[in-house]
Amino acid sequence: MTSDQSAELGVELKRQRGHKALLDLTPTQLWKIEDQGHAARAMWNLLHDLWTMTPKCQRSLARMDAEIRRARKEVDWLAALPAQAAQQVLKTYMRAWSNCWEGRAEAPTFKARFRTRAAIDIPQGRDLRIKRLTRRWGQVWVPLVGLVRFRWTKDVPVGKRADKDNRITGARLVKDHTGWHIVFRVRTEVEEPKPHAGPGVGIDVGVTRPLALSDGTFRDHDEWLTPKEKERLRRLERTRERQKSHRKPGDKTSSRLARTNHRIAGYRARAKRRTLDWQHKTTTGIAEQFGIIGVEQLNITNMVKSAKGTTEEPGKNVRQKAGLNRSISGEAWGRSVTLLEYKLADRGGHLVKVPAPNTSTRCHACGFITEGNRESQAVFVCKNETCRWSGNADTNGSFNIEIATRKQTPQDIVGVRTWSLSQWAGQEASTTGDPHTRAKGFHRL
Structure with a gap:
């Protein structure tokens, strides 16, 4: 049935x-x-x-x-x-x-x-x-x-x-x-809900732009803590480290240290409540607007692993990687996907998870992949001389996710619906490979 x-x-x-x-x-x-x-x-x-x-x-x-x-x-x-x-x-x-x-x-x-x-x-x-x-x-x-x-x-x-x-x-x-x-x-x-008649879309998650949709729009938010709250939290964390330095292993936690930990937990709980509020409101709006949504199948646990390495082989850019890990954890990508999944199911929609490799380095317009396509965290410029498409890097990633979603979605689910990619891409990327372009270091979708 x-x-x-x-x-x-x-x-x-x-x-x-x-x-x-x-x-x-x-x-x-x-x-x-x-x-x-x-x-x-x-x-x-x-x-x-x-x-x-x-x-x-x-x-x-x-x-x-x-x-x-x-x-x-x-x-x-x-x-x-x-x-x-x-x-x-x-x-x-x-x-x-x-x-x-x-x-x-x-x-x-x-x-x-x-x-x-x-x-x-x-x-x-x-x-x-x-x-x-x-x-x-x-x-x-x-x-x-x-x-x-x-x-x-x-x-x-x-x-x-x-x-x-x-x-x-x-x-x-x-x-x-x-x-x-x-x-x-x-x-x-x-x-059981009726099938969602909304259009299909691809969503790329990021740090600078939390959610980038393939219709060219973004879902942004402010900082979870205000500048004053962040400064107070930073000072409390420094105070905690100073108080912990006077505590010997095995000693009972002092009342001052317990108070400091309680205040730090309060600020972090406030940030989490604001995160949940934004995620619920944003995912509800997306689930009501779109019927089929494609997202990347990310292994977030591996993405946020430490870069410290070992004593024999120490890691590189450890502090930068630690900051990136905190940013990824703060965005809670996995929870956003979970919220989208059950909210779409309640409204008769479908969530499709597509493979993540090359979605950020592939040009959606021509299908070529090169190491230098992504010039920065926010800018994508195709290095293929016959294409030269440029734009927001997260938007390009959402285009690639939409292409993969359209290919993985069964035809009986697709039905008659619109897709955002047609108004952005000049031609859909080919699914066949070209040996000549591969010899130059390019690969088609």
Whole structure:
């Protein structure tokens, strides 16, 4: 059944989303949740030590489960973590190993206290007992804590609105700089969207211009922190390094250093909130305008690796590479693609990931590739004497992404839609190679 036929028949789809809300905790409730967060982290570390020290022939899920039950009976502070939350720690740990074995992630490691975000799972949605109190406040039941108020910013299926297809399936308590939050897992039943009739476009991500579209437009943003905020952050970071220099390894963190770390985390959290706000608004606008979007399939993890090298073979331009890595991480390209992917799916659109090699060095107009095509980070000038196309380098990359998207998109999805490339490129790049041009150091698309 095609998407058109399913849309006509009104096929229902189950969609799961997360909704994050701020908790309003009393001092006693805060103390209890903090204990649960530390117990969950310690449970992970104990499981990791047990797993790595146990011979491979004796490792099993049943043994790990039995050890958890025994530890909660014998260790008082581990009993602060509810039984279901402890079982969820085990499930998460085993899932981490499955992801490692299947090549999707690195092996799970020890969770340090000050580098790990505290989290507590409430796997059963029926235990939450969610109730709306006022226009701005709701109430939820947290195991071993009691009834806790949370900020009501979005309607969720509770009470008479909840059924087997529209309900909250569970939640997770998470902690960040602003305090403890609860993240609800909301499952709803929606009709399959009709095919998006919007045009197709290619998007190139960058540092100087965050998003360059093949229709010739850009999606830019201001700095995440104002100049004054950046200066305050820089001074705080210098203060932190000075305070850390007086701290011996193994000593307890001083109150002054803890205060400095808290203020630094506040500025970074503010920058992240502004980043998320811009990304959500921008990707929503793009998903509503375009039906097919092509992006590069980038391995961002490899792109932001350090250039320090080793003692025998030290790296070059280490400081410059570190600055580029910070800029790439600050733009959060992977999150933008993730937001585009699910927002397009909700609107009947499609996201196509194309290979990244040569998209920045290939001329979209003639298809030739040379090492000197990109004169700078922002300017592209084709060195082919018969072409000599020049323009913004990111825009040229988005043109190449659009060409590759058109070739990879199935014909039944393309349908009758417009593409932006026709108004920019004089002729579409050829897909055949020319031995004569290759001998000169040129390659066609």
